[in-house]
Amino acid sequence: MKLTLDISESFKIAVAALQANKARGGLTALGIIIGIVAVITTMTAANGLQISFRESFASVGSDVIYVSQRPWIQTGPNFQYRNRPPLTMNEVDDLERRLLGRAVVNPSMGQNQAVKYQTRIIDNSRVIGTTDKQVIVSNMVPDRGRFLMPFDVEYKKKVAVIGSEIAEGLFGDFDPVGRDFKIGMYKFTVIGVMEEQGGSVFGGPNYDRQIFIPISTYGKVFGNSGGRSNVDIAIKAPSPDAMEDFEYEVIGEMRKIRGLKPIEKDDFSINKLDSLLDAYNSIMGVVVLVGLAITGISLFVGGVGVMNIMFVSVTERTKEIGIRKAIGARRRSILMQFLFEAAVICLFGGIVGLTIAAMLTEVLNQTLMPASLSPAIIIIALLVSVLVGVISGFVPAYRGAKLDPIEALRYE
Structure with missing residues (x-):
């Protein structure tokens, strides 16, 4: 019960902090948006090509x-x-x-x-x-x-x-x-x-x-x-x-x-058809891994941006952390507050990136090449967004959670 209350309270504080700094939160999410668009577009193109490959050889018969x-x-x-x-x-x-x-x-x-x-x-x-x-x-x-x-x-x-x-x-x-x-x-x-x-x-x-x-x-x-x-x-x-x-x-x-x-x-x-599918999967596996490694750099850069802005956020709110600790807030509550803030920024970036990627996928599908956005890709994209936020925000959040309340109250 206590943990649920802490999570709920941390989430509300994180959302309120983001609403107070909308421009900064939006610019921070931009790196995540670009990364998610790049990763999803790579995955949808690979997924679409796989479907087209199977259809192309459908008459071979399994x-x-x-x-x-x-x-x-x-x-x-x-x-x-x-x-x-x-x-x-x-x-x-x-x-x-x-x-x-x-x-x-x-x-x-x-x-x-x-x-x-x-x-x-x-x-x-x-x-x-x-x-x-x-x-x-x-x-x-x-x-x-x-x-x-x-x-x-x-x-x-x-x-x-x-x-x-x-x-x-x-x-x-x-x-x-x-x-x-x-x-x-x-x-x-x-x-x-x-x-x-x-x-x-x-x-x-x-x-x-x-x-x-x-x-x-x-x-x-x-x-x-x-x-x-x-x-x-x-x-x-x-x-x-x-x-x-x-x-x-x-x-x-x-x-x-x-x-x-x-x-x-x-x-x-x-x-038989299996030999064609095995050869295709081997080739596409390498292509997708290379593509994800390259596009993953965008997510890494976005994650670094989130980490940087979270360090700034912790520094700006040092006195607030001191006050919260002075009235009984635990380290866990402070840690979750900033982790939720980082996760919400990245989740917002993931949703916007997913929307843009869905539009790009449709354009690709109608013009250049087959592409298919599956439910699995959507779920993976959102989970990756949250994971990037948690990983990027952990160090700043841990630093804020470890602050001494006396020193934090003295901070100007």
Whole structure:
């Protein structure tokens, strides 16, 4: 009860002291405001980029394993991957037979091509040869028309499902479905338009610039003689919870298909969304730490300013401290009074800084880059503000609490 009363009384005295010196309190909080704005903007930008990164690779699927010739994140020398034998459609068929009834297996091949409709041309569009199972292993579905069907693949139909950016760039306001256009020198008919996915982030795939055609047609028109073109194999696991065991099973089956001996290393790579997220988190962790270290200097400078002004405040109110001690105030009460004063200054700075940072975040989000202000960042910002105030004000407050009441009463 006594402690609660001391805290309440200390808080009232601290607020009254700040109200009596509004200009000085505001100028002191300025350093904290700048520091909080810098720190929050760094955190919101990093948070927004992480969200965009996840969305950019959303169609990869958290429960899908990809078998490829090379790893997505290449860490070793290039020659050890370059000399690997490419994956073939025969191996896809063999793997599908071995996993029949337990997983969905979808092969794909891709290359960049120019596409044309009348006088409109889009260069470097990503043409992907795939099957009707593409919509099962990914999160993408058509917005208009339909996706590939088994008979499109079986009969090597020259049909295509295009991304929203391709649809807008080639056909404008016209409905693309049913219209013919050229991929390279070959004529295809649009049978569907995919939902808009958004642009790429950090070099990720631009799904809106992709074109899906039957993999059999891809091999026929772009060259797959003898099954030698390199294939990527997407395998949807039976359950997200069984990913680890399923990954070992896929590795084992691929080693059997390729006839690898127990002492031989894998001559293929297993890729999944987790590997991309781990690489991203490692890079962004370093970037955020460096950014916070740099912006943290602003908070340090602000804290020094608060400490300096609190020393001035203690000195100015030395006689007041003597009077309070003479009538029975304890050291704890004096200590809490000045700690609360420093904490309130910094909390005020934190709230103002948070408001400015929220506006800057919205501007960033609308113009330069994705940014997201989460509740966790708001709470951390306010806690950091109070913590800076407590740390900065402790030494001046302790000095005031230790003053001898007689000497303090004599101070002029």
